[in-house]
Amino acid sequence: xxxxxxxxxxxxxxxxxxxxxxxxxxxxxxxxxxxxxxxxxxxxxxxxxxxxxxxxxxxxxxxxxxxxxxxxxxxxxxxxxxxxxxxxxxxxxxxxxxxxxxxxxxxxxxxxxxxxxxxxxxxxxxxxxxxxxxxxxxxxxxxxxxxxxxxxxxxxxxxxxxxxxxxxxxxxxxxxxxxxxxxxxxxxx
Amino acid sequence: xxxxxxxxxxxxxxxxxxxxxxxxxxxxxxxxxxxxxxxxxxxxxxxxxxxxxxxxxxxxxxxxxxxxxxxxxxxxxxxxxxxxxxxxxxxxxxxxxxxxxxxxxxxxxxxxxxxxxxxxxxxxxxxxxxxxxxxxxxxxxxxxxxxxxxxxxxxxxxxxxxx
Numbered sequence: 001x002x003x004x005x006x007x008x009x010x011x012x013x014x015x016x017x018x019x020x021x022x023x024x025x026x027x028x029x030x031x032x033x034x035x036x037x038x039x040x041x042x043x044x045x046x047x048x049x050x051x052x053x054x055x056x057x058x059x060x061x062x063x064x065x066x067x068x069x070x071x072x073x074x075x076x077x078x079x080x081x082x083x084x085x086x087x088x089x090x091x092x093x094x095x096x097x098x099x100x101x102x103x104x105x106x107x108x109x110x111x112x113x114x115x116x117x118x119x120x121x122x123x124x125x126x127x128x129x130x131x132x133x134x135x136x137x138x139x140x141x142x143x144x145x146x147x148x149x150x151x152x153x154x155x156x157x158x159x160x161x162x163x164x165x166x167x168x169x170x171x172x173x174x175x176x177x178x179x180x181x182x183x184x185x186x187x188x189x
Numbered sequence: 190x191x192x193x194x195x196x197x198x199x200x201x202x203x204x205x206x207x208x209x210x211x212x213x214x215x216x217x218x219x220x221x222x223x224x225x226x227x228x229x230x231x232x233x234x235x236x237x238x239x240x241x242x243x244x245x246x247x248x249x250x251x252x253x254x255x256x257x258x259x260x261x262x263x264x265x266x267x268x269x270x271x272x273x274x275x276x277x278x279x280x281x282x283x284x285x286x287x288x289x290x291x292x293x294x295x296x297x298x299x300x301x302x303x304x305x306x307x308x309x310x311x312x313x314x315x316x317x318x319x320x321x322x323x324x325x326x327x328x329x330x331x332x333x334x335x336x337x338x339x340x341x342x343x344x345x346x347x348x349x350x351x352x
Contacts (some may be wrong), residue, residue, distance in 0.1 A: 013289055025264075043203075044205040044206065044209055045205070047209060048208065048209055048212065051209060051212040051213060051216060055212055055215050058215075058216060058220060058223065059217030059251075060220065061223070062222065062223070063223075065222055066347075066350045066351065067347050067348040067351060068238065068345055068346070068348075069244045069245070069345075069346060069347075069348055070244075070315070070344060070345050070346070071241070071244055071343065071344040071346060072341070072342070072343050073331070073341075073342040073343070073344065074341060074342075075331060075340055075341075076309055076340045079210060079223050083334055110324075112324075116323065119305040121284075125269070131243070135243065136215060145212050153212065155266060156324045156328075157324070157325075158323060158324060158325025158326075158328070159323055159324075159325065160206050160323065160324040160325075161320065161321060161322075161323065161324065161328075162239055162259075162318050162319065162320055162322045162323065162324055163239035163240065163241075163320040164328050165239045165324040166239040166320075166344060166346050167239070167240075167241045167242075167243065167326070169241075169242040169344065170241035170242075170243040170245075171243045172245045173243075173244070173245065174244065174245050174307055181273070182327075182328045182331060182332075184328065
């Protein structure tokens with residue numbers, strides 16, 4: 001049985017006196033067995049109030065979980081300056097110097113069939129059987145590059161559906177490609 | 190003989206423990222879900238997002254976002270409005286001009302954004318393109334925005350098909 005605080009029994013004044021203690025001792029000596037302890041009243045109402053308020057807060061601010069995510073693209077308006085001679089006095093050189101930035105650019109070509117579905121993917125000149133292989137090759141390439149960022153230029157047919165194109169971009173992004181540029185089909189490599 | 194009311198009166202204490210348990214479980218449930226993926230702004234029911242399982246959870250976007258959609262035919266969707274290519278170009282220009290004007294107000298007169306009109310804007314363009322749209326239309330939309338100074342784009346995709 002639960003009892004409220006007003007029903008709890010305490011000695012007058014809330015202090016157990018020596019006389020009370022002596023009476024108790026006498027009772028025990030005479031074989032007196034104390035009654036089993038009463039249930040302690042636990043005021044749950046304030047906690048319940050608080051819990052309901054928290055519940056209301058979370059229900060009101062609840063957003064349905066979704067699998068939406070986003071693919072970030074950085075497409076700067078001004079192209080990155082190529083390394084040239086100082087003060088713009090670049091001179092044509094006879095030796096074919098390899099530009100390190102351009103070297104890090106990989107070209108992914110995606111061809112579409114008549115319906116706009118993905119027909120073939122090429123990484124550079126090599127055909128790639130599927131997107132998993134593309135991701136694996138990109139990851140391997142990034143490992144070889146070390147700390148240098150890898151940039152990918154996606155050249156795809158305009159009639160290609162956006163979904164396969166988004167999958168290619170997602171694979172590139174997940175592989176760790178630093179920058180993905182979208183190029184039109186006639187773009188020169 | 191009927192017993193009197195006074196002999197039957199008792200203090201009724203409802204057992205609140207199960208209710209408290211239930212409420213705390215509900216709170217735990219909502220707390221667990223509160224940090225899971227939430228929809229980005231600019232939701233349009235007419236746009237079916239592409240599914241890209243390889244997409245990683247994106248980082249949180251910046252405060253300054255510009256949401257736009259692209260329907261299956263490649264038309265720009267702004268709010269509930271569908272814009273043709275001319276109107277879309279004008280809209281991109283208006284948005285870029287408004288942001289440049291805002292940056293000019295915030296920045297010093299000799300700040301880079303105030304000085305160079307072609308400088309990249311810090312705004313993130315959140316594009317929700319329909320999966321049936323063509324890559325060409327998406328690319329042209331991004332190029333149009335890029336020509337107005339937007340450089341940061343976020344393509345919204347689904348990690349898995351939603352019912």
